Amino acid sequence: MxxxxxxxxxxxxxxxxxxxxxxxxxxxxxxxxxxxxxxxxxxxxxxxxxxxxxxxxxxxxxxxxxxxxxxxxxxxxxxxxxxxxxxxxxxxxxxxxxxxxxxxxxxxxxxxxxxxxHQIERIGIAVGNTNPEPWPDDLQGVGVQRFDHCLLVGNDLEGATRFFVEVLDFHQSERLITADGTMLATFLHCTNKAHDIAFLKGPDTKLHHVGFYVGTWDNVLKAADLQSRHGVRTELTPSRHGLTRGLTTYFFDPSGNRNEAYSGGTFPYYDDEVVTWTEDQAGKAIFFHGREMIETFGEVFT
Ligand SMILES: [Fe+2]
Incomplete structure (x- = not known):
């Protein structure tokens, strides 16, 4: 595909x-x-x-x-x-x-x-693509580099995973499963990003978060600095995920949609084996440092 x-x-x-x-x-x-x-x-x-x-x-x-x-x-x-x-x-x-x-x-x-x-108008990157500078002069705020991934919420994670793998030729990079093998989360990619899309077990049609790539750990820290400075509601101060190894901070847009400023993460290939996290380690899988579930993370969906 x-x-x-x-x-x-x-x-x-x-x-x-x-x-x-x-x-x-x-x-x-x-x-x-x-x-x-x-x-x-x-x-x-x-x-x-x-x-x-x-x-x-x-x-x-x-x-x-x-x-x-x-x-x-x-x-x-x-x-x-x-x-x-x-x-x-x-x-x-x-x-x-x-x-x-x-x-x-x-x-x-x-x-x-x-x-x-396939078809969409092209504008081009802010630094041009001939002898480009590494970043533009007029970056505002968090200075998001690109839209990276999203985490959606739904019930049939086995079906969603099969659709992306069997029909769209995605590869599953990681998963979180219960003791009986039921998927609680699934991470899927068609690039070498840790995930282009992921799903979390829960009510259908919901959004968990939109992940924006910010390039570096320093920029994740800067995103959190700006959250405090501008009164943006923070859910998770700069930390690491076990899942994907991503560097992260979670916060909410004015409508309550969760955003993530993200950098790092694994670089999976299609012939990598799926990384499995077990439910008893879910806290560590999601919040590698705190190792405990943050209540709002599993409850606030839009
Ligand atoms: Fe994310």
Whole structure:
């Protein structure tokens, strides 16, 4: 298969103006366009027109996630594979959203809307791609480098894992299981990132968090400094995950959607064996230093 990466996520937010202010001035994303209901944003080290779409709604959460395929003709092939596996699909016409071509749409076994696309306008990275500087001069706030991954919540993690592995040719990097082998969390990648998408056992259609790559441990610390400085609600001060070995801090956007500033992490290959964490070590798996579950982590979903 030719899925390049998770390319975008659309979040529902309660107050569009307040949210745009947060994702630009605090997180450091750039607004690249807007239409009647939504604002489109990208990070400085991304080429495509947007990776985050914010849409005003009555409740927070995730509207959809979308994966970019390498070739336009991959979408037809993907459509057939998804249908043969037993999920229905539909097509979203080009131009339905700003700067986007057509998209193939399905619903994951966890109830989340998932899209696949190839065509999207290109803007380019903030430092240019000829003799580029390592980072731009005008970084704002956290200075997010790219949208990295998301953690979604749902019940059928076995089904979600099989769909991503069997249909989309993803590889499972890590998992958290109960004593009888039931999956409590599953981590899946189509790149060499520790995860492009992951799922946590819980109520269907929910969002756990959006992970933004910030490059270094120092930038994770800086993200937490800025949370305190600007009164952003923090859930986890800078720490490490056992799962993925990622360096992390968790906090919430103004609508209550959880964000993560993330760096480091493993660099898995497709022939690596799956790393297994057992439920009795779940605290250490998720919060490697504290080794105890933070109550809100397993309870606050949007
Ligand atoms: Fe994460």
């Amino acid at each position: 030719s899925i390049l990466r998770i390319g975008r996520i659309e979040l529902r937010v309660l107050d569009l103006k307040e949210s745009v202010d947060y994702y630009t001035r605090f997180m450091g994303l750039t607004e690249t366009g807007r239409d009647d209901n939504s604002v489109y944003l990208k990070a400085w080290d991304e080429y495509d027109h947007h990776s985050l779409v914010l849409t005003e709604a009555d409740s927070p959460g995730v509207d959809h996630v979308a994966f970019k395929v390498r070739h336009a003709e991959d979408l037809e092939d993907l459509n057939q594979r998804i249908n043969e596996w037993g999920l229905s699909t539909e097509w979203l016409a080009a131009g339905s959203r700003l700067a986007e071509g057509e998209a193939l749409v399905t619903t994951l076994p966890t109830g989340h809307r998932c899209e696949f696309y």
